[in-house]
Amino acid sequence: MSIVKSGSATYKPLGKQGKGSISTETGALSNHPYGFNTRFEDGKGSNPEELIGAAHASCFTMALSLALADAGYEDGELKTTAQISLDKTDDGYEISQSALTLNAVVADITEDKFRQIAQDAKENCPVSQLLDTKITLEFKLTAQ
Numbered sequence: 001m002s003i004v005k006s007g008s009a010t011y012k013p014l015g016k017q018g019k020g021s022i023s024t025e026t027g028a029l030s031n032h033p034y035g036f037n038t039r040f041e042d043g044k045g046s047n048p049e050e051l052i053g054a055a056h057a058s059c060f061t062m063a064l065s066l067a068l069a070d071a072g073y074e075d076g077e078l079k080t081t082a083q084i085s086l087d088k089t090d091d092g093y094e095i096s097q098s099a100l101t102l103n104a105v106v107a108d109i110t111e112d113k114f115r116q117i118a119q120d121a122k123e124n125c126p127v128s129q130l131l132d133t134k135i136t137l138e139f140k141l142t143a144q
Contacts, residue, residue: 007051011035022046049084049095056098056127056135057082063125067117068106076106076144095133102139114141 007029011020021031029046037043057080065078085097100122106114122128122137 009034022051049086052095052131053082053084053098056084056125056131057100059125059127060100060121061102064102064118064121067121068109071113071117073106073109075108076104078106079103095131097134097136098128098131100135100137102137103142104139105142105144107144109141111141114139 006025007022008024009020009022011018016036019033019035022034023030023032033043033045034047035043035045038045039047039049060082061078061080064080068074068076079102081101083097083099083101084095085099086093087096102118104114104118118137118139122135128135
C-alpha cells in the first residue's frame, strides 16, 4: 500500500511574464507565489529548487535521526541544509547536484560510526533515491 501526498501548481499567463502559485495538501503552502522572476531573478516567492532542497533536507534528516535512534543514540540534534544546483546546459537547464550540509550534536558517538550511519541515510532516504543527480554530504559533528 502506498502513502500518497500531493502538491499542486498553477501558472498563467504562459512564459516569462506568467505568475504561479504552489500549494500542498496539508496547507503548509497555500497559493504561495512562484514564477520566472522567483526562479531566475530576485522576485518574492518560491521556486522548485528550494522546495526540492527542503524536501531533501527534511527526508535525509529524518532518516538519519531514525537510524541513529535505532543504533542506540537518542540524545542529540541535527540541522541540515540542502543546496540544489540548477545549471544551464545546451538543451536548457538541469539540476546537477544536491549538496547536504549537516551540523550534528550526538552524545557518545564516534566520528567513524556517525559517518557510516550518515552516509547510509544519505544513500537510502527516499528523496535521495528519487533524485537522479550527484548528492554530496559534509558534516560537522560536535561532541556533547
